[in-house]
Amino acid sequence: MLNRLKDVFASLQRHDVRYVVIGGIAAVLHGVPRATFDLDLLIEATPDNAQRLLNAFIETGMGTADLTTAADLLAHEITIFQDRVRIDVQTSTPGLSFADAWSGRVTMAYEGQEFNVVNRAHLIQSKRASGRDIDLQDAAILDTTGGKGPV
Numbered sequence: 001m002l003n004r005l006k007d008v009f010a011s012l013q014r015h016d017v018r019y020v021v022i023g024g025i026a027a028v029l030h031g032v033p034r035a036t037f038d039l040d041l042l043i044e045a046t047p048d049n050a051q052r053l054l055n056a057f058i059e060t061g062m063g064t065a066d067l068t069t070a071a072d073l074l075a076h077e078i079t080i081f082q083d084r085v086r087i088d089v090q091t092s093t094p095g096l097s098f099a100d101a102w103s104g105r106v107t108m109a110y111e112g113q114e115f116n117v118v119n120r121a122h123l124i125q126s127k128r129a130s131g132r133d134i135d136l137q138d139a140a141i142l143d144t145t146g147g148k149g150p151v
Contacts, residue, residue: 002110007060009115015056018044020101021117027138030120038086045091095129
């Protein structure tokens, strides 16, 4: 999945979007062995940042970004962009503030492209707060692997 997102991450970086990868992809990057088919981003919920995100998506050819505005994006907890990949943009997430996620973020890279990822402790905290079975399973695996899983 990351190979289909390289240009998205490059565009997010060019547009100086404040985001962190959360959810299933973050869990996989921290060592949870499971498949996931979407990218979850937690963004700083400000009008300027939301507009930069939309501009970054439009630059990469994600046509669904043309169908919303920064104000609409900020009015919802989750906005789904479904183009060649599915990206769920969240303005809030259970158990974790953007400020904490941003200050504790880790930078990872795939084929030379860097991106921001929620750190392991914050990911566990958020997954436990969500309470969904899959998230609780991910949190348990993350807790027991202690950072020794593949990245």
